[in-house]
Amino acid sequence: MKISRIDLYQAELPYSGGLYRLSGGRTYESFDASFVRVTCDDGTQGWGESTPFGSTYIAAHPAGTRAGIALLAPALLGQDPRRTERIGDLMDGALVGHLDAKTALDVACWDAFGKSVGLPVCELLGGSTGVPMSMISSIHAGDPQEMRARVADHRARGYRAHSVKVGALDSEGGPALDAERITACLADRRPGEFFVVDANAGLIPETALRMIQLLPPGLDFALEAPCATLRETKSLRERCPYPIVIDELAQLDADIALIVAQDLADGIGLKTSKAGGLTAGRRHRDLARAAGLTMSVQDTTGSSIAFAAIVHMGASVPERLLRGVLNCEDMVTLKTAEFSPVRTGDGILPPAAPGLGVTVDEEVLGDPVMTWGL
Structure with missing residues (x-):
């Protein structure tokens, strides 16, 4: 062949x-x-x-x-x-x-x-766990109450994990606006839901700490990709009361190894295209698993084909370490392929069709x- x-x-x-x-x-x-x-x-x-x-x-x-x-x-x-x-x-x-x-x-x-x-790709990646996976919404930054409404809309469509975007410039409202966004998005939290607050490397330690100090007590979330460098991330981690997930800074095998060696995070965002595909993504999965890091399986964005790759990789991650899979297909309006994951009341599973199933x-x-x- x-x-x-x-x-x-x-x-x-x-x-x-x-x-x-x-x-x-x-x-x-x-x-x-x-x-x-x-x-x-x-x-x-x-x-x-x-x-x-x-x-x-x-x-x-x-x-x-x-x-x-x-x-x-x-x-x-x-x-x-x-x-x-x-x-x-x-x-x-x-x-x-x-x-x-x-x-x-x-x-x-x-x-x-x-x-x-x-065989489905998930079986070639080590086998599906057979456990339905939560879909992660992507809640872009905006007015706090509008973001709250978008979380509610995704919740009604079966999403049980939510990625809330923050990182307002000072001219836009800065840490105070971001604190309002987080508080609003978590206001209607349901049992079993998981939230990440994702700055996409848009904060520095100072702005992140100011944002955290403005939050009400008792909010349960992980802070994803707060800073643009590992040095800044390490500085923040030493003072941050929330779990930290690294995303943009985890691209190479060596990045994951360094994150583990220096204890820089509690989880990683495993993105297919950021890693270079499923082959490297499989290595990142295994490095993270060995270190006890949680994973959300995503891609930068994409259509049905990218979503299929996400679902197959996510299905191979042990349940206790998987925080959800991003439905990037839902982020775009152009339908490039038919992909039909198995949907249950608890989440989704990859289809039984061979390959990606698209x-x-x-x-x-x-x-x-x-x-x-x-």
């Missing part, structure tokens, strides 16, 4: 909430997505997606994703997609860094792998923007 053809597609994914507001005044109305289809000599196909969160989130941007894929794709022609670690080695040899570009190809190889052996709508994606073949 060898890769004989690789097609690259591009699509714009409008944000379903109109305008997405992030810390530091960053805003997004849509997301520029890249999709890859790998076709093998026996006819097996696999799909992958990589959708950067604009160009101001981490060191990734859509044009760079496609430029990276253009460098990587020729190196994978003639290779067996089931040898996922070796595929990763080839990509690392062809291009240093640029994990967002490697993600789409890596996930497509896992999809093809699963289809070739008739049926891609190729008419929506249109013609490839680039193609490579043997």
Whole structure:
């Protein structure tokens, strides 16, 4: 089984909430997505997606994703997609860094792998726990009561975990506004719900501590990605009464190892495209598990294909360490594929279909923007 053809597609994914507001005044109305289809000599196909969160989130941007894929794709022609670690080695040899570009190809190889052996990807990642997973909402920063209403809307749709965005500039209201946002979003908390307060690296220790001091007692949440550097995170951790989760700063295997060695966090945000795909994500899962770090399995954003990868990885995380999976499909209005996770009253499970279990709508994606073949 060898890769004989690789097609690259591009699509714009409008944000379903109109305008997405992030810390530091960053805003997004849509997301520029890249999709890859790998076709093998026996006819097996696999799909992958990589959708950067604009160009101001981490060191990734859509044009760079496609430029990276253009460098990587020729190196994978003639290779067996089931040898996922070796595929990763080839990509690392062809291009240093640029994990967002490697993600789409890596996930497509896992999809093809699963289809070739008739198994869902979660089984290849170690096996599904069989425990329904909570979906995580993404509550963008805004007026406190509006955010509270959005939490309630997601709660009514079955979400049991919520990521509340903070990080207001002083000119926007600063720590006082963020404290109001947190208090409002947690006001109607239900038993069994989990909240993360996510600054997306938009705070410094001073603003984070000011925000914390303005909160009423008894609020139960984890503080995610408060600062832009590990030094700042370490400084805050020594004085913060809340558990800290590291996200943007946990991209490489070495990042996870350092976080564990220096006891910098209580959990990590495991994002598929930030890690470089499911192959590296599996290593991050295992490092975090060995250290007793909790995990939320996410991606920067994306459509149904990215959501499928999230669900399969999340299903392989032990229940006591998993805080939820991000439904990025719900964040965008363009439907690129049919993906039907099993839904229960307690959460979701991956489907039993082989590979990712997605049926891609190729008419929506249109013609490839680039193609490579043997």
